[in-house]
Amino acid sequence: MPKAQLKKATPVMQAYQAFASAREPARPMARNFAIAFVAGGLVCVLGQAVSDFFVYVCGFSRKDAGNPTVAVLIAFSCLLTGLGVFDKIARFTGAGTAIPVTGFANAMASAAxxxxxxxxxxxxxxxxxxxxxxxxxxxxxAAFFIGLLHTLVAPGR
Known part of the structure; x- marks a missing residue:
């Protein structure tokens, strides 16, 4: 929306914004970063454990274990979303569970x-x-254009 069409803040609105900003509690940024980092790391550890299961127990190669690992993480996220557990975990961990494929699966499952x-x-x-x-x-x-660029730059490979 162009700036000309935006409603100008009245003095009362500006005073309220200043009042609310002064009383807003400070966010514990370092704590939130640490929790998100650890939670994202735990998601990665879980993914590595599932991948190792496919490699060492099921006999997959490292390369072939990637797709079923992602499928298990997606299924697990959808199950936790359906049970109402994922949202409680995500509320505490923040972006730690929202960024990996688990957050994408949660977004789709919750919308469904x-x-x-x-x-x-x-x-x-x-x-x-x-x-x-x-x-x-x-x-x-993006995959189309990257593939096209790869074909143009390295056609013989």
């Missing part, structure tokens, strides 16, 4: 759960990708 009363097609199917749709579209577009 919110829309299940509208039916499978119009509710779950249509609304599941509202939040994740942009990520998927831009991921595909």
């Amino acid at each position: 759960l919110e829309s299940k009363t509208e039916g499978w097609v119009q509710g779950v199917g249509a609304n599941m990708f509202k939040l994740a749709g942009a990520v998927i579209v831009w991921g595909v577009v």
